[in-house]
Amino acid sequence: MDAAFELNSQPRTDILASLPKSKDFTAHLNQVSKNRAASSLKELYRYQNVPGMVVMAGGIPHPEVFPFESLSATILAPDAFPLDPPRVPKKEKSALLSWLFSAPRPTLNISIPKWAPKPVEPTTIQLSTSLQYQAATGPPALPLFLREYVSKIYKPAYADWDVLINNGNTDGWNKIVQLLFEKGDTVLVEEWTYPSAVNAFLPYDIQSVPIKMDSEGISPEHLEKVLSEWDEKAHDGRKRPKVIYTVPTGQNPTGATMEAERKKILYDIFAKYDIIIVEDEPYYCLYTGEWTPKGSKSDKSILAQREIDAEKKEGKEGNEAFIKALPPSYLYFDTEGRVVRLDTFSKTSAPGSRLGWFTANPLFIERLTRISEVSTQAASGFATALTTSTLQKWGFDGYIRWLRGVKATYNMRKTWICDAFQDTFHLEWDQAHVQGLFPNGSKTITCFSKQPKNRWDEKKGLNGPGLVTFTPPTAGMFVFLGVHLSEHPDYADLTRKGEDATHVLVQRLWTELADNLVLFAPGWYFDGGGEHAIGGKGYGYFRLSFSIATYEETYRAVHTFAKVLDKFFRLK
Secondary structure (H helix, E strand, C coil): CCCCCCCCCCCCHHHHHCCCCCCCCHHHCCHHHHHCCCCCCHHHHHHHCCCCCCCCCCCCCCHHHCCCCEEEEEEECCCCCCCCCCCCCCCCCECCECHHHCCCCCEEEEEEECCCCCCCCCCCCCHHHHCCCCCCCCCCHHHHHHHHHHHHHCCCCCCCCEEEEECCHHHHHHHHHHHHCCCCCEEEEECECCHHHHHHHHHHCCEEEEECEECCEECHHHHHHHHHCCCCHHHCCCCCCCEEEECCCCCCCCCCCCCHHHHHHHHHHHHHCCCEEEEECCCHHHECCCCCCCCCCCCCCHHHHHHHHHHCCCCHHHHHHHHHHCCCCHHHHCCCCCEEEEEECCCCCCHHHCCEEEEECHHHHHHHHHHHHCCCCCCCHHHHHHHHHHHHHHHHHHHHHHHHHHHHHHHHHHHHHHHHHHHHCEEEECCHHHECCECECCCCEEEECCCCHHHCCHHHCCCCCEEEEECCCCECCEEEEEEEHHHCCCHHHHHHCCCCHHHHHHHHHHHHHHHCCCCCEEHHHHECCCCCCCCCCCEEEEEEECCCCCHHHHHHHHHHHHHHHHHHCCCC
16 A cells, blocks of 8 residues: 555554543433344354354355456545635636636546455455455444544544444434434434434434524523423423534534534533533534635734644645644543544545444444444445545545645635625625524624615615625535515515515525526525524525535526525515
């Protein structure tokens, strides 16, 4: 292998010796999880690789009949993406291709043989084993790398954590539901949350308990209030929640990011009430920081600017700056083992690989393994072989450089969409009259039409009515915005007639946008069970993804949005 990762991938012994071991969380397991036994057939895997063992116990196909003699791929080099791409891209050759794809990028080749020369080494990848039946934990090479990654990036605060491969974060969360919840339980969620996470527990009659958010995510004050004042009678006899599902970085859909101080405060509250923290982090490495509007001067300190500049450097200094800039994981504060972290290769490699991993205490890892044995079993051999071979080719430092390039690419795309709003609308920062539209403390921008100012009456001000408010995201792939539906000419009449004016108008606007070939995700998809089911308070919400559209498509979509809004609000 060209750049093999370290075999000694656990933290150093002296560091581990100074850390506590995880608590016993057996009481948090549901009865089904407690009843699970190890798969009797899977127990055979512990013995079949013992040197000299004649394996005649399982119905295992012979690798000779596998039709794949080798598996080869051309992969991008870890430095294929620039760390500081230009704000405005070069002219695109096609509406389907961004400037990033118009020029050749450096590549490397990997090849996976059916039979490797040193098959017993833990880092060996060969098709004869990758494509074979195997334990639910998968081949050892990928966990070896992930333990090194978790140790160096997240720095868990207890000693006996481990990792387990899964089929991506959705699969991971489904298995956690099977691990921890009984029928009729409750679960804490953010007031805006990922809809597929909710869909996973709804069939179990599990009730979501939304916690209010501010600009950093979960509000500690509201969390404490909900937990300390829990009344089972007021919740149809349901017990106080024992699990929180949260997306701390680039929160889906709001884009909020939780920093260290807030995480520590929340961790202490969760520990006080014995809450298991499920930290779902698909956008963790896409933490990009704040958007700087065109033409504005940076208000960052000299030290902060030096850290930003360091991230743009090649080599060790740039890698270290990237790692330092990442928000700390809940694992960093977890001295008890109450955090179950979900990571995925979907946003940093390929969603179709269906490959991710848990980081958790040994009890949960063991029980999650039992769930995997009788459901998904091991992750795809093709996916693990290709992904692990790529990581081996890049090496640990190369993988960090790859993540830096991915981050820079999404930061560029975030800049495109925010710049498009700046060019298309008249923008005003932190409008007092939009309080309640977004979490308290958010740095909001309100968009006004660029129609001639003499069209507005005195009540609307020089810029007319505020049409849209959004908060520029600090991570992830989305802009979350609210439309000021209460400014619509029909809003008052619809309300007087007893209709849900917000519902009627947001549906009408979404349809008009789709008819004009712009598709946004309606905000009601992401309601965590609170007051946002459609809009509330005269606002309608949409989530815009900037992850895949080209520069030209991004600008066209925002310009179309502006034209539709002018017509929708009858401003022309």
